[in-house]
Amino acid sequence: MLPTTVETKCSTLGCQNKATSRCTGCRDATPPTVYCSSDCQKRDWIFHKKYCGKKAYTFDMTLVGSRDPVITRSFEVPSWYTFQELHYTLQYAMGPWQCTHLHEFSFRGERDPFTYNDDEKLKILPRYLYEDDFGFSMPGQPAVPKEWEEKLLLSDVFDPRGRLHGKVVQDGEISPLMYTYDFGDCWEHELKYKGEKLAREARPLFTSAQGCGPIEDCGSISGWEDVKAAFRVPAAQRTSEQRYKVQWAKDVSGLGDACDPFKEPDVVQMNYEGRWENHLQAYKLASARA
Structure with a gap:
């Protein structure tokens, strides 16, 4: 010491x-x-000992298309996390959301970032869209066991010595990582890798957050804007449709009259260890049931 x-x-x-x-x-x-x-x-x-001397990766995330305000999160995650744990982190960051829809990771760029020879391909694929799940496969996609996301480490990609690092670097920089959640509402998140640092905990930590995360199933960015617009109108002046949207948001969010689509996220609360652990266990159960 x-x-x-x-x-x-x-x-x-x-x-x-x-x-x-x-x-x-x-x-x-x-x-x-x-x-x-x-x-x-x-x-x-x-x-x-879970994080002593180990690394964490830092990211800036933006919900594509969001406005007034643009929804952003800055956070760090342990380098030993898997892509599945990154998925859970993003679910937590956005609501928290409930991990009930399909999702997909991909890197922007012309090259397939997860092709490392002609015989073996490992692409970022929708988490559950595999032949074993629904009896069909996606055209043109290689057959990849769905467990890949549980095994592929962030360090495999973001560490300069990682086995796939060279596949995601273009013009000397790591390409933005895109995370799409719910192929109906199509929530697209852009993650920009900002670097590495010594880990401060064995879990995600948030350094800044702007904009209330949308309520799931509200109908994409445009639907979320409609919900916000309904809340802006004084209760006595709302149309029947606006009253419906406000009541729907209160019911689905589980917050009742405390539902406020303009409330800014509380980073201190987001970093509570017990809060993260509770949601992590719920996400693991949701994945096990899928």
Whole structure:
């Protein structure tokens, strides 16, 4: 452990003592992991070892077509996450949404980013659209086991030494990653890779968020704009259609009269560990049932 001048409390859960040293394994992380004693550090190791000295990837995400305001999220995710866990992260970031529709990952660019020889192809495909699921396959798509998303690591793609890294780099930069959710409403998200840093937790962390996530099944961006427009009209002046949209939003969101499509996301709340864990377990159950 190294001396530190950081005026903060010990990182061990429940300890309120002033920190006097920091973990050497992630000493350059911001904020640093600090302790008041070696005993506290030992007690915290069962949690801290999950991310000590490991990397996280940072992304800026934009919901394509959103406006007034443009819906954005900036976040970091562990480098050891799979693409399925990235899918869960994006579901959480947007509502949270409920992980009940098909989705697809793809990289922008002319080349197939997941072709690494003539005999073996691994493309970003819709999560559930496979012959084993519905008795049909998508024309022109290679047969890829649906479990690929559970196994492909983000580091396979975004780490410079990753086995697929070279396939997504064009003109010296990583191509934007596109995430499409719900092929009916067609929610398109553009993710721009911003770099890597030392991980601060073994879960996603959000640094900024703008714009309320749309309510699922509202009918794409245009449908969400219609919902927002209905809420803008004073209750006494709403048409029957606008009253229906407002009531629908209150019912479907589960928020009742607290439903507010103009409420800005609370980043502090989004970063609650228990909140993330609860939604993660729900997403895993939803995927298991699919």
